[in-house]
Amino acid sequence: MSEEVKPNKVVDARGSFCPGPLMELIKEYKQAAVGDVISVYSTDTGTKRDAAAWINKSGNELIGVFERNGYYEVVMKKKR
Amino acid sequence: MPIISRVLILGDGAAGTIMANKLRLLTDRKEVDITVIGNSPKHYFKPDGVHIPFKLKKYQNSIKPTRFLFNYGVNYVQDEVTGINVENRNVGTRSGKQFGYDYLIIATGNRFDPDEIPGYATEAHHFYDLQHSIELGNSLDKFQGGNIVIGPSSIPYQCPPAPYEFTFLLDQYLRSRGIRDKTNIHYMYPLNRVFTIENVSNFVEKLFEEKGIETHTLFNVESVNPDTKEVLSLEGESMKYDLLVLVPPHKGQKVITESGLAGKSGYIDVDRHKLNYGKFDDVFAIGDATNLPISKAGATAHFESEYLANRLAHDISGGIYDEIYNGEVACTTITGSGKAITLYFSYDRPPRASFQSKMDYLLKWTSADTYFSGMLRGVM
Numbered sequence: 001m002s003e004e005v006k007p008n009k010v011v012d013a014r015g016s017f018c019p020g021p022l023m024e025l026i027k028e029y030k031q032a033a034v035g036d037v038i039s040v041y042s043t044d045t046g047t048k049r050d051a052a053a054w055i056n057k058s059g060n061e062l063i064g065v066f067e068r069n070g071y072y073e074v075v076m077k078k079k080r
Numbered sequence: 081m082p083i084i085s086r087v088l089i090l091g092d093g094a095a096g097t098i099m100a101n102k103l104r105l106l107t108d109r110k111e112v113d114i115t116v117i118g119n120s121p122k123h124y125f126k127p128d129g130v131h132i133p134f135k136l137k138k139y140q141n142s143i144k145p146t147r148f149l150f151n152y153g154v155n156y157v158q159d160e161v162t163g164i165n166v167e168n169r170n171v172g173t174r175s176g177k178q179f180g181y182d183y184l185i186i187a188t189g190n191r192f193d194p195d196e197i198p199g200y201a202t203e204a205h206h207f208y209d210l211q212h213s214i215e216l217g218n219s220l221d222k223f224q225g226g227n228i229v230i231g232p233s234s235i236p237y238q239c240p241p242a243p244y245e246f247t248f249l250l251d252q253y254l255r256s257r258g259i260r261d262k263t264n265i266h267y268m269y270p271l272n273r274v275f276t277i278e279n280v281s282n283f284v285e286k287l288f289e290e291k292g293i294e295t296h297t298l299f300n301v302e303s304v305n306p307d308t309k310e311v312l313s314l315e316g317e318s319m320k321y322d323l324l325v326l327v328p329p330h331k332g333q334k335v336i337t338e339s340g341l342a343g344k345s346g347y348i349d350v351d352r353h354k355l356n357y358g359k360f361d362d363v364f365a366i367g368d369a370t371n372l373p374i375s376k377a378g379a380t381a382h383f384e385s386e387y388l389a390n391r392l393a394h395d396i397s398g399g400i401y402d403e404i405y406n407g408e409v410a411c412t413t414i415t416g417s418g419k420a421i422t423l424y425f426s427y428d429r430p431p432r433a434s435f436q437s438k439m440d441y442l443l444k445w446t447s448a449d450t451y452f453s454g455m456l457r458g459v460m
Contacts, residue, residue: 017373017427019271023235026270026300026314046278053272057298058315080316 007039014043021047032078039075083113085396090161091187092118095367095381101151101458102389109153119160125448129207130246133217134253164339166363186365188333196329199304204326225262226322233301237327238376241413244284248416251291268299347371353404379411412444420444
């Protein structure tokens with residue numbers, strides 16, 4: 001994903017610990033429409049693995065995991 | 081000397097009661113007025129909820145009249161809080177009373193919201209309050225074999241180890257009845273492991289394997305179908321059950337959201353080291369009412385109250401208190417076969433879980449007595 005991709009929804013879970021960022025992402029996912037791109041910001045390194053595992057298992061698309069300035073960004077597309 | 085500070089505590093559960101009693105022990109009642117507002121006639125020791133369905137404990141020993149649990153010099157008002165105005169330092173109640181304060185401590189805990197999951201109310205059992213623990217025990221008495229599905233419906237929930245503790249005790253109970261070989265125990269969890277903390281999860285998962293308990297991870301409950309007896313996940317999976325034991329969805333109290341102190345979740349954002357709310361240095365939240373990234377448990381309320389009571393006692397008397405709360409929690413959790421482990425952890429230090437002992441189980445077993453006579457009274 002290029003830096004310019006604009007997600008429809010951003011979940012800023014920086015400062016929150018596991019499982020906070022994943023739970024916040026799931027909460028946002030439930031309210032999103034199919035096709036929406038959702039991005040979660042997290043400072044908890046476990047989010048990279050946990051969120052990616054959940055996105056894959058739930059049949060959605062993992063667009064990418066990106067290292068930003070002091071945090072990670074996990075980007076997904078709602079497919080179902 | 082006249083009263084110099086009025087401390088108002090909202091909530092008469094573990095957090096509110098420990099906080100009031102600890103602060104009372106640290107301050108002079110002629111100088112500091114401490115009032116607790118709560119609406120629970122009985123105080124229930126919730127950790128016994130995992131024992132009661134198996135008749136391992138008599139529920140009569142797990143409840144006490146709330147009004148007898150406060151130390152001398154704590155004013156207890158049995159009423160329901162209906163509005164909190166932190167700008168005007170004012171709290172209103174159902175009976176129409178208004179309370180002012182110099183320090184406000186919000187310890188209003190959780191509420192259960194079964195309507196969050198379609199089908200939950202009519203199908204699911206749980207052990208998170210006394211009535212449901214007893215009802216679950218009655219259903220287990222009639223159970224003769226089949227699929228038992230257990231897990232949390234969502235995160236956060238109170239006492240995170242409770243679902244796996246219940247599962248270990250269930251395995252033990254079914255073996256004692258000679259129907260374990262006719263029963264499949266399925267344990268589901270919303271994350272990609274069986275507990276929030278990774279090294280505890282590894283430990284529990286190993287024990288599950290030894291006991292033949294099947295695990296289903298990344299299973300976030302979406303609904304329950306009463307016709308097909310299936311629990312359905314957000315991830316598109318389903319599981320058949322004959323007995324469903326599902327932790328109810330938790331939320332903070334409505335009055336917190338309605339008073340503008342939190343969003344829809346009802347949990348209050350507080351400073352993780354000082355426990356004060358937003359820009360206010362006279363408003364605090366402790367226990368399950370907060371949004372802190374630590375367990376919603378009595379042990380957390382106990383450690384937070386210890387910190388906050390000391391801080392307020394110093395503050396009121398004009399002293400300096402430069403300690404911070406660092407997320408310390410200690411809890412003893414059952415691992416089955418008459419054993420338990422004790423976990424100590426904080427924001428920065430994950431718990432170690434490697435040593436099970438019968439002594440820890442004894443501590444857990446007698447904890448209701450210790451709770452009512454020592455911990456709640458603020459002397460531990």
